[in-house]
Amino acid sequence: MSTSPTSTSFVPDLDGLCALGGQPMHGAVEKVFSSLDTHARGFIALSPFLCISSGDGEGNMDVSPRGDPPGFVQVLDGRTLLLPDRPGNRRYDTMKNLMTEASVAIIFFVPGFGETLRVNGTACVTNDATLLARCMVEGHTPTLGMLVTIREVFFHCPKALIRSRLWNPEARVDRASFASMGQIIKDQMQLQESARIIEANMNVSIAAQLYREPGAVG
Numbered sequence: 001m002s003t004s005p006t007s008t009s010f011v012p013d014l015d016g017l018c019a020l021g022g023q024p025m026h027g028a029v030e031k032v033f034s035s036l037d038t039h040a041r042g043f044i045a046l047s048p049f050l051c052i053s054s055g056d057g058e059g060n061m062d063v064s065p066r067g068d069p070p071g072f073v074q075v076l077d078g079r080t081l082l083l084p085d086r087p088g089n090r091r092y093d094t095m096k097n098l099m100t101e102a103s104v105a106i107i108f109f110v111p112g113f114g115e116t117l118r119v120n121g122t123a124c125v126t127n128d129a130t131l132l133a134r135c136m137v138e139g140h141t142p143t144l145g146m147l148v149t150i151r152e153v154f155f156h157c158p159k160a161l162i163r164s165r166l167w168n169p170e171a172r173v174d175r176a177s178f179a180s181m182g183q184i185i186k187d188q189m190q191l192q193e194s195a196r197i198i199e200a201n202m203n204v205s206i207a208a209q210l211y212r213e214p215g216a217v218g
Contacts, residue, residue, distance in 0.1 A: 032154045035078035040153055043117045044081070045071040047108040052083070052146075054094045054123075057101035062093045073108075074134050079150045081106075081119070082126075084135035084142040087213045095125045095146065104148060107156070112167050114158025121151040140211035 011017050018024075036044070049067040066072075066083060074082040085095065098104075102122040109116055123146045126132070132142050165171035182199025185191065191198065 032152050034152065035150060036075060036153055039155070040117060041075055043110065043115075043155075044073055044075055044108060046110045046113075047117070048072065048111070050083075050106050050108045052094055053105045054097035055101050055103065056097045062097060064094045068137060070110075072135065072137070074131075076131075076147075081148040081150065082131055082135065083123075083146040083148065084132065085144040085146065086142060086211060087209050095144065098123055098125055098146070104146075106148070114161045114167075116156045116158075116161070117153070118156050119148065119150055119153050121149050123148045138211050 011020065033040075048070045049065065050073065051063050051065050053061060053063045055061045068084065068086065072084060074084075076082055094104075102124065104121060104123045106119040107116050108119070126145050126147050127143060128145075129141075131147075132145050135142050135145065161167065179187075180195055180199050181202060182197070183195035185198050185202070186193065186195045
């Protein structure tokens with residue numbers, strides 16, 4: 001029996017979508033604003049984690065997680081945010097996309113909160129040392145960051161996090177029930193080293209490079 005979708009299983013347009021799923025709720029439309037209010041600013045100040053999506057203008061999309069101490073995203077004014085770029089794998093997925101397509105979408109999380117905050121807008125890469133000095137952590141200032149100009153900002157209801165039980169301690173998955181990252185890297189890259197050694201080396205590297213580039217002094 002084929003499980004491939006047929007031409008009749010696709011929803012062709014917005015009218016068809018609303019006919020099946022219902023019209024947008026009035027409150028869900030009216031809650032969208034073009035700048036940060038006190039509540040949005042406060043949420044960002046509490047948030048230690050976000051996901052940012054971007055695209056390259058040719059339909060190729062990326063979603064990147066970002067995390068730091070709460071309030072790591074700087075609110076420069078009601079419509080401008082500064083996201084620091086910490087040392088990583090140097091893929092530059094998000095910033096590379098911004099070179100050709102400025103649109104971004106961000107979702108902020110606060111541990112224990114069901115609500116999330118969504119921001120849609122445009123962004124560019126900055127190396128402004130004065131601005132980035134605001135993002136210093138443990139004595140380390142990022143070399144690069146992203147300036148986000150807000151087009152839309154709104155709070156998202158907690159239903160997704162309630163359904164997923166994301167913050168419920170009883171829903172936590174035993175890490176031992178899934179392959180270690182060392183094992184995953186060993187298998188995917190067909191390495192000869194043991195998974196235990198790969199994992200140990202990776203953990204040492206992560207700890208040493210959270211806020212400074214490899215080989216940096218101090």
